[in-house]
Amino acid sequence: MRISAFAFLLVIISALSPLQVYAKDEVIFSAQVENDIFAGTDRNFTNGLRLSLTYVPDESPNPIHDLLYSFPLHRQKPDDYGQRWASVTLGHSMFTPGDLSSTALIPSDRPYAGWLYVGAGITVEDEHHQHNLELDVGVVGEISGAEAVQTWWHDQFGFPEPRGWDNQIDNEPGFVLYYHQAWKERHMLDMFGLEFDTAPHIGGALGTIFTYANIGATLRIGNDLSRDFGAPPRIAPSLPGSDRFASQPGFAWYLFAGVDGRLVARNIFLDGNTFQSSHSVDKKPFVGDAQVGLVLAYGAARLAITRVFRSDEFDTQVGGHEFGSVTLSFAF
Numbered sequence: 001m002r003i004s005a006f007a008f009l010l011v012i013i014s015a016l017s018p019l020q021v022y023a024k025d026e027v028i029f030s031a032q033v034e035n036d037i038f039a040g041t042d043r044n045f046t047n048g049l050r051l052s053l054t055y056v057p058d059e060s061p062n063p064i065h066d067l068l069y070s071f072p073l074h075r076q077k078p079d080d081y082g083q084r085w086a087s088v089t090l091g092h093s094m095f096t097p098g099d100l101s102s103t104a105l106i107p108s109d110r111p112y113a114g115w116l117y118v119g120a121g122i123t124v125e126d127e128h129h130q131h132n133l134e135l136d137v138g139v140v141g142e143i144s145g146a147e148a149v150q151t152w153w154h155d156q157f158g159f160p161e162p163r164g165w166d167n168q169i170d171n172e173p174g175f176v177l178y179y180h181q182a183w184k185e186r187h188m189l190d191m192f193g194l195e196f197d198t199a200p201h202i203g204g205a206l207g208t209i210f211t212y213a214n215i216g217a218t219l220r221i222g223n224d225l226s227r228d229f230g231a232p233p234r235i236a237p238s239l240p241g242s243d244r245f246a247s248q249p250g251f252a253w254y255l256f257a258g259v260d261g262r263l264v265a266r267n268i269f270l271d272g273n274t275f276q277s278s279h280s281v282d283k284k285p286f287v288g289d290a291q292v293g294l295v296l297a298y299g300a301a302r303l304a305i306t307r308v309f310r311s312d313e314f315d316t317q318v319g320g321h322e323f324g325s326v327t328l329s330f331a332f
Contacts, residue, residue, distance in 0.1 A: 026300075028054040030243045030329040034235050034308075038324025042159070043098040044110065044313070045323060047150070048235040050091040054123075054243040057086045083126070085244050089119035089136070093235060094146045095269045098318070100162040108316040111279040112168035113269045114146020115139075115209065121178075123244065128185065130229050132203075132240060134178045140209070140268060141171030169278045174268065176207035180214075180240040182230055189221070196221040199230045201240050201260075208274045210237055211266035216289075222254025227297055231256050232304030232327050237267075239291060247300040247331035260289045270314050281314040293325075300331040 034048040097109035117138025124131050138144075147165035154161055180203025187196055197220050204213040216239055218231045227248060233241035239260040264287055272280030293306035306325040313321075 026055075026247055026331045028243055028245065028329055028331045030054070030233060030327055032233060032235065032325065032327040034323055034325040036321065036323035038307070039322035041322070042100065043096055044317075044321045045093065045310075046096050047094040047153075048092070050089060050233075050235050052087055052089040052233070052243050054085055054087045056084065083124070085123040085125075087119075087121040087123065087134070087243060089121070089134070090117075091119065091136070091138075091235065092116050092144070092146070092149070094150060096150070096162065097164065100160055100164060103163045103166065105167045105279060106164070107279070108281070110270055110281055110314060110317075111272060112146070112162075112165050113140055114144030114149075114168070115174070115269070116144040116146075117174075123242070125229050125242075125244075127226075128183055130182045130242070132178070132180050132242075135175065136178070136207075136209075136236075137173070137175045138209075139171060139173055140169055140273075142168065143171045167279060169268070170273050170276060172208075172268075172273050172275065174207065174209040174274070176205050176209045176236070178205045178236060179203050182218075182240055184230060186225055194221060194223060195225045197225055201230075203240060205237065208266070209268050210264075212237065212262045212264045214260055214262040216258060216260030218256055218258035220254045220256040222252070222295070224248075224250075224252035224297075225254055227252050228295075228302075231258055231291075232293070232295055232302075232306065234291075234306065234308075234325060237262060237287075237289075238308075239289060243329065245297060245302050245329065245331070249299060252297040254295050255293070256295065257292045258290070262287045262289075267313070281316060283314045284312055287311055287313050302329045303327070304329075 030052045032050040036046050093115040095113040097106050117136045119134050119136035121134030150162050180201055182199050182201040184197045184199035200217040202215050228245035229242045231241045233243050239258045270281050270283040272278035288311040290309045291306050295304045304327040308323050310321045
């Protein structure tokens, strides 16, 4: 990754310094990777990395918390909704066309693009409801370091050299404000003590990177489902998930399946740069995701494995896209 990308991160992290991790309770660290190598491809959304810290903040004044709570759905005191959690995130996503061997621009395929960002979020939840609000800020373009990351990765593992990064979208700052609301009902099955729950959700994103509205639902079946709320986290755009889980003695597990539909107004990785002309393709206004997976939890650790199926995102795309997601979380 280029020095300029590190410099950008230092500036953004300094700007977010008011959101310090003053934890009243345990802190949850999550490391996540999403990659289409799990599906045997190397195109479209080809790689995502996400690191996050989730914690219960203390009651000291915090400008970012005040900003988030100024939104109508967050004006109530935390006790009115249940538990309040805060989070900070560092992420990187990468998008490429299907033919990595060509140095020429491929007009009919999506642009090369990278997205390097940091985020701050608030989650409030009780047994049956969850509200989540997150603001991500970062950069797209060469400064994101996507070319260096993919070139290094392919060199290390003997994959073909990606040769078209000179055609990536240009450097540009960007932001996305995400919001989602989910509610669930848990039920007992009359077999082996299993539980199942359903969690419909609605939400959306607003910003220069993504703007969309989404709706969907998740179904889970397993034991001790109260350890977390709904499915594990995913890299946006996606079905909503939760980094938070309860650290408890013993083993727990569940299977899950979910669907999500998005009405997309903007996707910079298809529409191209916001403030200047760049390579773009005609995006589809409606995109659907389906996912299935498994969560295993033991004590203070949780492992989530997810397979994602995504419909076509642009008119000239050949077939949908599949990729996998793996998240490992620890509470301490």
